[in-house]
Amino acid sequence: MVKGDLDSLRDDVKLYYTSLNVPIIHDSDQDSTDLMKCVQALEEKERLTGREFDIVILGGLSGRLDQTVHTLSYLHKLRKTRKRVFTVTDDNVGWVLNEGEHLIHINHDVLGQTCGLLPVGIDSTILTTTGLRWNLDNTESSFDGLVSTSNHLVPGQDVTIKTSKPIWWCAELRDR
Numbered sequence: 001m002v003k004g005d006l007d008s009l010r011d012d013v014k015l016y017y018t019s020l021n022v023p024i025i026h027d028s029d030q031d032s033t034d035l036m037k038c039v040q041a042l043e044e045k046e047r048l049t050g051r052e053f054d055i056v057i058l059g060g061l062s063g064r065l066d067q068t069v070h071t072l073s074y075l076h077k078l079r080k081t082r083k084r085v086f087t088v089t090d091d092n093v094g095w096v097l098n099e100g101e102h103l104i105h106i107n108h109d110v111l112g113q114t115c116g117l118l119p120v121g122i123d124s125t126i127l128t129t130t131g132l133r134w135n136l137d138n139t140e141s142s143f144d145g146l147v148s149t150s151n152h153l154v155p156g157q158d159v160t161i162k163t164s165k166p167i168w169w170c171a172e173l174r175d176r
Contacts, residue, residue, distance in 0.1 A: 033070060062090075092170050117136075124140050124144075126140055128162040
């Protein structure tokens, strides 16, 4: 689905998705973003069908900084009500991990080597990891201190992350 005020929808993009029978819905509400409008429409479909869908957002982490920060913020909020929300760009995949312990099965054919743990939307968190080149062991992460960027996945290993507060996990996609 493509939904929003459509003010930046290029004609060629509209034609492409129309040819695939993807619904294009104009919504002039200026109190919510296009991303929020799409999630609200999906939630309405879920209410009608009794099913919960995973959300995969294509884009949202590049371009204008204000929109990128909004995507980070909105996914941080969605984690309270949704089980699986991902954002994918040409270069990266990312999602919010709730507090607790996580096992991430790494498909090394899909993911490149670089990954990060970003303390967005929190004051700080305590992290412990395995499966990374530079593992963390009860290490504090915050915008005022350590931000785990440019870490590397260890070939052939999955990743475990223990975090005391929600944190963004991101990994680069392998060049195709």
